[in-house]
Amino acid sequence: RKVALSVGLMNLLACPFGAMPMCHGAGGLAAQYRFGARTGGSVVMLGIAKIVLALLLGRSLLVWLQAFPQSVLGVLLMFSGLELAMVCRDQTARTDFFVMILTAGACLAVNTAAGFVIGWLMAAALLWGVFRIEPPPNRPL
Incomplete structure (x- = not known):
């Protein structure tokens, strides 16, 4: 409930300023958990790292990200999907x-x-x- 309220409030406040509506990102959260994240601090550190990279590298970061092998992204997505699929055990x-x-x-x-x-x-x-x-x-x- 806390996540739903915070994301809903974020969307209500940010959308009038041109931001895209977003969800809580279950796939991203599952991937972060799968690869070791266990506290809210991990999400804060990830956000800070993204902001620093964007400010320091700018457009050159986009070129590097586009060159990242899609096969590696596919494997990461597979593990994220498996983590979400574990709910089916219940x-x-x-x-x-x-x-x-x-x-x-x-x-x-x-x-x-x-x-x-x-x-x-x-x-x-x-x-x-x-x-x-x-x-x-x-x-x-």
Whole structure:
């Protein structure tokens, strides 16, 4: 809740000055955690390092970043994704697992907005009893 309030307040204050709306960056936080960050100080140090690099190197930093191998970025993104996927270990109920797979499939097949809406509607339908997900009946051999 604290993160949501701080990010929401930041967006409300910064957007009138031309800033782009931002989220809390779950992928970035997962990557930082995966690579050892455990306190808020790590995010502060990262922010300070980025500001110093931008002030000292300016446009030459952009050239260096564009030359950075995309394969390395892909590996870092993979580890970040794996860290976020670890949440799935807690999905033990059939309904939770079904909603998760349905949402992910819709995101991949259509787009993120459609995946969100489809997943939310299915979760609501399951919660309200419109649908039920039953285990398959046991059949004797």
